[in-house]
Amino acid sequence: MNIEQSKETSKIEDVVIIGSGPAAHTAAIYAGRAALTPLMFEGLFASGVAAGGQLTTTTEIENFPGFLDISVPELMTKMRDQAAHWGTKIFTETVDSIDVSQSPFTVVSDSQTVKTKTIIIATGATAQRLGLPGEETYWQKGISACAVCDGALPIFRNKPMVVIGGGDTAAEEATFLTKFASTVHLLVRRGEMRASKAMQQRVFDNKKIKIHWNTEATEAVGEKLLTGVSVINSKTKETQTITASGLFYAIGHTPNTTFLDNQLELDSTGYIITKNGTPETSIPGVFACGDVQDKVYRQAITAAGSGCQAALLAERFIG
Amino acid sequence: MNIEQSKETSKIEDVVIIGSGPAAHTAAIYAGRAALTPLMFEGLFASGVAAGGQLTTTTEIENFPGFLDISVPELMTKMRDQAAHWGTKIFTETVDSIDVSQSPFTVVSDSQTVKTKTIIIATGATAQRLGLPGEETYWQKGISACAVCDGALPIFRNKPMVVIGGGDTAAEEATFLTKFASTVHLLVRRGEMRASKAMQQRVFDNKKIKIHWNTEATEAVGEKLLTGVSVINSKTKETQTITASGLFYAIGHTPNTTFLDNQLELDSTGYIITKNGTPETSIPGVFACGDVQDKVYRQAITAAGSGCQAALLAERFIG
Secondary structure, three states, X not given: OOHHHHHHHHOEEEEEEEEOOHHHHHHHHHHHHOOOOOEEEOOOOHHHOOOOOHHHHOOEEOOOOOOOOEEHHHHXXXXXXXXXXXXXXXXXXXXXXXXXXXXXXXXXXXXXXXXXXXXXXXXXXXXXXXXXXOHHHHEOOOEEOOHHHHOOOHHHXXXXXXXEOOOHHHHHHHHHHOOOOOOEEEEOOOOOOOOOHHHHHHHHHOOOEEEEOOEEEEEEEEOOOEEEEEEEEOOOOOEEEEEOOXXXXXOOEEEOOHXXXXXXXXXXXXXXXXXXXXXXXXOOOEEEOHHHHOOOOOOHHHHHHXXXXXXXXXXXXXX | OOHHHHHXXXXXXXXXXXXXXXXXXXXXXXXXXXXXXXXXXXXXXXXXXXXXXXXXXXXXXXXXXXXXXXXHHHHHHHHHHHHHHOOOEEEOOOEEEEEOXXXXXXXXXXXXEEEEEEEEEEOOEEEOOOOOOOHHHHEOOOEEOOHHHHOOOHHHOOOOEEEEOOOHHHHHHHHHHOOOOXXXXXXXXXXXXXXXXXXXXXXXHOOOEEEEOOEEEEEEEEOOOEEEEEEEEOOOOOXXXXXXXXXXXXXXXXXXXXXXXXXXXXXXXXXXXXXXXXXXXXXXXXXXXXHHHOOOOOOHHHHHXXXXXXXXXXXXXXX
């Protein structure tokens, strides 16, 4: 280690925030106002997502309280500016690894190694996609990965929609979308659903939902907006194009936790396990907020709320 | 019961929201976008607080993500408009009682009785005040009940401040304020603190905190802004005026839950008990969000996050 490096690592930060979405920025605003001068690693297209987080895969947001309708880049710029205003030092670098085996903790990015008393992890989760032909073209022009966020949009009102998936989320989203859709076509890859019996029954009982068993999507088709989804029955090899204004992916999310190298307790699907709805992880001084620890709500406002909690707990932890 | 009344009660609502702060309005926005046409009872100066909730006892807010600095009336008007935009029917009436002993539940206000499948309680908590001479005059001109909210304001920077209280909150707030204050005078009514030993030790170890035992405030004094706090030592009867730019009350909050008549599980201080950080109460279909169930964070953004959760759970409960 040369002298410059050893100097660099001799400073111990109060808090390092990893992430760039509503959870990360809210944590930064609160940590900053508590005079902790937080460092934030917002990532450089980390996990394939732009700074601003998972929210940036949509264009408008109508359900963040205080904003009747705002573009996502505008909302995220406001939050980022607010974090910076309160003294957050933002690095557009992706964190490669952390070491929480001893205190102070270590955070390593491409260009630097930082020692810190606390870490707030807000790296989010990425909705899985199928990579269908037409998917990029019609993303947010009919295709979405969040029924709660986008189901109420006028383009879907009384129109047929397609949901892909066989788990609880797919069952929930299909049921939810029947409030808006004329018909919901549920594409299930196998001859049965993985969803709980209760959720399945809810789907079976809903006359607006038509289940397509053993069916996979092959293409998203449309003009300016999505108009339909081409599918194939994997048993009969029959193909058809289902007319639809909406296509909702409910095939799961991938929490962005591989860089943790299993140093924190994760559940079987890779989400960080937190304690009783607080942002506390299995390591005291390391907090997790937003979608990286939430597979139930996944909303910008719930992420922001948990970011505030993480910052207040970090402040108390430092004392 | 006359015919008109019986007609009125034959309709069963999906969700009734009780409250008017960030939790209530976020719940309304989400319930509205899920096509539940929520009813909201925002109260008529309920628990002595204007519609908008506890937040209305302050004037500006700097830590709600997305707003660098906004007046509270403006923020709450935006949220209320957004709730109304998504179909919320708002009544400026206080709820007198609810009956959750059978489903559908009943909500009774001054002028109406409503049947509903779910209830979201977001009635908040009210910070206790002392009713000192000068308190009204200097409220938000130096006097506050939230160190996390207001401690970072420029008027307090490097100035002496006074904190009143002897519990954990007082210890936490006094410690927190030393980041900004030149000195923090902690007024403790008795000869000892109620705070936990660990929190007390933190206070004793902090050289910026001066504890005044057996001391009570008698008056808030000032000019345009607060300049000091007059106190009396209850043992020696000595009086003095402590120079201070800030006076923070940390003498507790009263959750607004008396109208529940103990039909939900409450803790020993009257807060609604929720399950593992979710808004679920002891009665399925009744949800609680915001400060009425939170004595740890008490922030507008955490309240809003829990309001969203309550609405999503109510939506799933109805199915």
